[in-house]
Structure formats: C-alpha cells, structure tokens
Amino acid sequence: MRKAISTISSLLIVILVLSSCMKREQSPGYEYMPDMYRSPAIEAYVDYGEIRDTIREELNLSLSARKPAEGTVPRSENILNDLPYTIPNTQEGYALAGEVVKSPFPQNEEYIEMGKGIYTNFCVQCHGAEGQGNGPVVEKGGHPAPNAYNSPNLKELPEGKMFHTLTYGKGAMGSHASQLTKVERWKVIAYVKHLQKLGEEGEEESDGAEKIKG
Ligand code: HEC
Incomplete structure (x- = not known):
C-alpha cells in the first residue's frame, strides 16, 4: 500500500514538473489568473460604440470615463x-x-x-x-x-x-x-x-x- 502511494505521488510530481516545461522559452506557461497579469485596456474618453456593450459583458467592466455633454461647464469649489x-x-x-x-x-x-x-x-x-x-x-x-x-x-x-x-x-x-x-x-x-x-x-x-x- 505504502509503495503504491509513493509511486503515485512520485508520478504526480514528475507530471507536474513536466507540465511546467514549455516548448517556447518566452511563454509563461499556464496562467491561473490571467486578469491579474493583464488588465483589459479600456481607454478613457473613447466611445467604443457597438462593441462597447459586448466588451462590458465579456470583461464584466463598467464604462470608462465618457466625454461630458457639449456645453458642460466645469464646476470648481466656487461657482463665481x-x-x-x-x-x-x-x-x-x-x-x-x-x-x-x-x-x-x-x-x-x-x-x-x-x-x-x-x-x-x-x-x-x-x-x-x-x-x-x-x-x-x-x-x-x-x-x-x-x-x-x-x-x-x-x-x-x-x-x-x-x-x-x-x-x-x-x-x-x-x-x-x-x-x-x-x-x-x-x-x-x-x-x-x-x-x-x-x-x-x-x-x-x-x-x-x-x-x-x-
Ligand atoms: C510687477 C509689479 C507689480 C505687481 C506684482 C503688482 N502690481 Fe499692481 N501695479 C503695478 C504698476 C506699475 C501699476 C501702474 C499701472 C499703470 O497704471 O500703468 C499698477 C497698478 C495697480 C492698480 C491700479 C489699477 C488701475 O486700474 O489704475 C491696482 C489696483 C493694483 N495695481 C493692484 C495690484 C494687486 C492687488 C496686485 C497683486 C495681486 C498687484 N497690483 C501686483 C505693478 C505691480
């Protein structure tokens, strides 16, 4: 029984080690949480038009900053x-x-x-x-x-x-x-x-x- 366990675990280790090897040197291998390495590049003040909603749904994002409506007056701490x-x-x-x-x-x-x-x-x-x-x-x-x-x-x-x-x-x-x-x-x-x-x-x-x- 003991032998079986140690054989299986050494097999597992070998598989793990081998699975971390990649053919391409530049590749980081399997990424467990890719969103943490690469944030989606949504630019501010860009109207993504029709694809906007798709992007939103896919990436579960809220909208980027939008251009204020024409004629908008900036407000500082005093209207004067x-x-x-x-x-x-x-x-x-x-x-x-x-x-x-x-x-x-x-x-x-x-x-x-x-x-x-x-x-x-x-x-x-x-x-x-x-x-x-x-x-x-x-x-x-x-x-x-x-x-x-x-x-x-x-x-x-x-x-x-x-x-x-x-x-x-x-x-x-x-x-x-x-x-x-x-x-x-x-x-x-x-x-x-x-x-x-x-x-x-x-x-x-x-x-x-x-x-x-x-
Ligand atoms: C670089 C020097 C300089 C600085 C700094 C300066 N002034 Fe003057 N100021 C002058 C000169 C010279 C005149 C005369 C202008 C003329 O009548 O040709 C003048 C004129 C004035 C007048 C008379 C304006 C008029 O309509 O006849 C007032 C009031 C005044 N300054 C207030 C201020 C205040 C308040 C500040 C600071 C926020 C200030 N100045 C900063 C040089 C300066």
Missing part, C-alpha cells in the same frame, strides 16, 4: 470662479468695468484679512506693504513705481476697474488672471480698498486738531 468675465480688454471695457463690475463680497474684516494674505504673496513686492508703491522691487530700481493706492489718482478708483486691471493687466503691471482665481481677485481687492482709505482717519484727526488750534 466658473462664470466667464465677458468685458473685453479695451479702454471702453475698462471704463465699463468701473461702472458695472461689483464685488460679490462684503467689505468686512474677514475678507480684508483673507485679501491681506494674497496681497503679501502677490503684490507687496511692487506695491509695498502699505500700498505706497514702494515695494522692494521698485526700491531696487527694477520696476517703475505704481502710484500709492491712497494717492489722489487711485483713492477713488472703483473696484470694477481694479478687477479689470488684475484680470488683464495695465501698463507695467501684468495680468494676474492665471495666478489668482476670480474669488481671490475680489479678496485682494477688499484689502486694496482697505489700503485706499489709509491715512483718512489720520487726516480727520489732524483736521480736528487744527480746528481745536484755530
């Missing part, structure tokens, strides 16, 4: 970023922006604070920490100086014109449309508006002081 800015980059466009383009956000501490962060990263090098047009790049003579935000030229500059300038650029200032989303542009404008008022309280105080003196 997705709405197009339709005013053209012209003198008339600039004037129009000053009249009709308004910030969707309130001018409060929260937005001023958020805008300050953006200002520190993107604007301070030219406009200076207090918006006096004396940033380090200007001080070192590397760039023409912009006017101070609270100078007579810019004190009354409407926010719509600021948005227009940030979007398209103006004179020596480049467009910031690729660096800042529309929401970020409005936030930084909140801070610029805050800087436009710089010195106002001081003036009132000194006015008051003069009045008292007088």
Whole structure:
C-alpha cells in the first residue's frame, strides 16, 4: 500500500514538473489568473460604440470615463470662479468695468484679512506693504513705481476697474488672471480698498486738531 502511494505521488510530481516545461522559452506557461497579469485596456474618453456593450459583458467592466455633454461647464469649489468675465480688454471695457463690475463680497474684516494674505504673496513686492508703491522691487530700481493706492489718482478708483486691471493687466503691471482665481481677485481687492482709505482717519484727526488750534 505504502509503495503504491509513493509511486503515485512520485508520478504526480514528475507530471507536474513536466507540465511546467514549455516548448517556447518566452511563454509563461499556464496562467491561473490571467486578469491579474493583464488588465483589459479600456481607454478613457473613447466611445467604443457597438462593441462597447459586448466588451462590458465579456470583461464584466463598467464604462470608462465618457466625454461630458457639449456645453458642460466645469464646476470648481466656487461657482463665481466658473462664470466667464465677458468685458473685453479695451479702454471702453475698462471704463465699463468701473461702472458695472461689483464685488460679490462684503467689505468686512474677514475678507480684508483673507485679501491681506494674497496681497503679501502677490503684490507687496511692487506695491509695498502699505500700498505706497514702494515695494522692494521698485526700491531696487527694477520696476517703475505704481502710484500709492491712497494717492489722489487711485483713492477713488472703483473696484470694477481694479478687477479689470488684475484680470488683464495695465501698463507695467501684468495680468494676474492665471495666478489668482476670480474669488481671490475680489479678496485682494477688499484689502486694496482697505489700503485706499489709509491715512483718512489720520487726516480727520489732524483736521480736528487744527480746528481745536484755530
Ligand atoms: C510687477 C509689479 C507689480 C505687481 C506684482 C503688482 N502690481 Fe499692481 N501695479 C503695478 C504698476 C506699475 C501699476 C501702474 C499701472 C499703470 O497704471 O500703468 C499698477 C497698478 C495697480 C492698480 C491700479 C489699477 C488701475 O486700474 O489704475 C491696482 C489696483 C493694483 N495695481 C493692484 C495690484 C494687486 C492687488 C496686485 C497683486 C495681486 C498687484 N497690483 C501686483 C505693478 C505691480
């Protein structure tokens, strides 16, 4: 009995060893789970048309990513970023922006604070920490100086014109449309508006002081 078992098992081993030998050297031999070695090549955004359903059934696949329907608008985390800015980059466009383009956000501490962060990263090098047009790049003579935000030229500059300038650029200032989303542009404008008022309280105080003196 024992002999029979050992004969059968050695026979089995021989069969197993032989069955792993293949004529072609490149062949991996019998594959137990071929799907694990080779995943079906379904490309994204390809419409496989009629054969699609057959492929699906055969390979038990769900569909690959499909092209969105025509006219689909991408959604980012804020819809305001997705709405197009339709005013053209012209003198008339600039004037129009000053009249009709308004910030969707309130001018409060929260937005001023958020805008300050953006200002520190993107604007301070030219406009200076207090918006006096004396940033380090200007001080070192590397760039023409912009006017101070609270100078007579810019004190009354409407926010719509600021948005227009940030979007398209103006004179020596480049467009910031690729660096800042529309929401970020409005936030930084909140801070610029805050800087436009710089010195106002001081003036009132000194006015008051003069009045008292007088
Ligand atoms: C490379 C230097 C530089 C950087 C960076 C820069 N600016 Fe300017 N900015 C200028 C110059 C120069 C002008 C004057 C442009 C002109 O009127 O010809 C200007 C003008 C402006 C004006 C007045 C626009 C108008 O319509 O008259 C505003 C507002 C302004 N910048 C805001 C910003 C903000 C906000 C940032 C950061 C997001 C920024 N700038 C970044 C150089 C810069």
